[in-house]
Amino acid sequence: MTKYDDLTEFLLRLGDSALIQAQRLCEWTGRAPALEEELGMMNVGLDLVGQARNWYDYAAERINDGTDADALAFRRDERAFRNLLLVEQPNGDFAVTMTKQFFYDAWQFHVLTLLKNANDEHIAAIATKSLKEVTYHLRRSSQWVERLGDGTDESHQRMVNAIDTVWRFTFELVEQNDTEWSLSEAGHIPALTELPELWHATVSEVFTNATLTVPDAASTFYLSARTGMHSEHLGLLLAEMQFLQRAYPDASW
Amino acid sequence: MQAGELIVTDQLGRPGDKTDIQRAYSVLEDVMDPEVPVVSVMDLGIVRDVGWTDGHLYVVVTPTYSGCPATEYIETSIREALQEAGFAHPHITQSLDPAWTTDWITDQGRNRLKAYGIAPPVGSSNKRTLLSGITQVECPNCGSDDTEQLSEFGSTACKSLYRCKSCLEPFDYFKCI
Structure with missing residues (x-):
């Protein structure tokens, strides 16, 4: 399996995470608890698809073997995907969906805020553009976490269960990695050393308002998006998402 | 002389030059947004540059939202309108930097949105407005x-949904970004 250079791997991490998160949101089409929430989730998903395309366009330009954004999204196998384990997890109930969204939004918000100042002009431009949208996303998911956590006994318990379900995947959001170190050493991106602290601060603040408890830091385990070792859920998601392009390559209508 | 260098509005044709840029701008004034058909691409402030290079007209546009499905449609509309006006081979490119902001919507654009029943963005897109999200929006129907x-969120990525408690009408608000 091809392993690209550090910068391209980093772009795929951002692009794949946005695309898979968007795909999970799409699963709520026609099934959301309220019309406004369905609109909200589809709008967030649409923003994320657009962001994924921007990251993929740049990655494809770097790979430079004739690939393009569509091919990266629809013709790579599970092991080639670099998305966070968190975003490939099943939606569960609305509390699980919102908890995943909130953890991801907080991560995106701080990553993009740091990347806004990247020396790499492509990265800075995409980050600046995306951050405007992600600021809205984070505001919305934070409000839901607070509303559900500080809501009824039932909604509070559902939030506690949701955190239990997905917290173990958050280790990837706060880990320090050689790829990012070498990218910042080489001057492509700013150092992401503050990221764990920033993410944790946002989560703590919102959880405090939501009367929820922040668990101890999640430990690393053998799965890792960086090596393509995903949970069992990604393959099934891709099977559905990629079916058309795999069965009818370059189909158009 | 290559075909692309010609302005073909008349039978004889003539090479275009920088003096045609102004005419291109007036063509763009009539290219409307497909989802909000009362505002033009100029009103929205998504046309970032128009110029002349190597015998071609070029237009630089920027998307409103990363995932806006109208972006490609708008590029096609711009191309067709310019070709119809005689610009044989316009180059249209996309630029993400600087990122589009609702601050670039012109006064004419804001008035047109309001007349159409969409509340225009309030205030400027500074960080505080974005984070707090607190805005006093005036009803476009009764004021x-x-x-x-x-x-x-509303019917498109760029809008959110409001309701007037005075005239009881629901309406779209063009979000500030």
Whole structure:
């Protein structure tokens, strides 16, 4: 399996995470608890698809073997995907969906805020553009976490269960990695050393308002998006998402 | 002389030059947004540059939202309108930097949105406005300030859904970004 250079791997991490998160949101089409929430989730998903395309366009330009954004999204196998384990997890109930969204939004918000100042002009431009949208996303998911956590006994318990379900995947959001170190050493991106602290601060603040408890830091385990070792859920998601392009390559209508 | 260098509005044709840029701008004034058909691409402020290089007209546009499905449609509309006006081979490119902001919507654009029943963005897109999300939006139908947000998101990525508590009409608000 091809392993690209550090910068391209980093772009795929951002692009794949946005695309898979968007795909999970799409699963709520026609099934959301309220019309406004369905609109909200589809709008967030649409923003994320657009962001994924921007990251993929740049990655494809770097790979430079004739690939393009569509091919990266629809013709790579599970092991080639670099998305966070968190975003490939099943939606569960609305509390699980919102908890995943909130953890991801907080991560995106701080990553993009740091990347806004990247020396790499492509990265800075995409980050600046995306951050405007992600600021809205984070505001919305934070409000839901607070509303559900500080809501009824039932909604509070559902939030506690949701955190239990997905917290173990958050280790990837706060880990320090050689790829990012070498990218910042080489001057492509700013150092992401503050990221764990920033993410944790946002989560703590919102959880405090939501009367929820922040668990101890999640430990690393053998799965890792960086090596393509995903949970069992990604393959099934891709099977559905990629079916058309795999069965009818370059189909158009 | 290559075909692309010609302005073909008349039978004889003539090479275009920088003096045609102004005419290109006036063509763009009539290219409307497909989802909000009362505002033009100029009103929205998504046309970032128009110029002349190597015998071609070029136009630089920027997308409103990363995932806006109208972006490609708008590029096609711009191309067709310019070709129809005689610009044989316009180059249209996309630029992400600087990122589009609702601050670039012109006064004419804001008035047109309001007349169409969409509340124009309030204030400027500074960080505080974005993070707090607190805005006093005026009802585009009756002018009352007594309005409430129904949903952070609306029928398109660029709008959110409001309701007027005075005239009771729901309306779209063009979000500030």
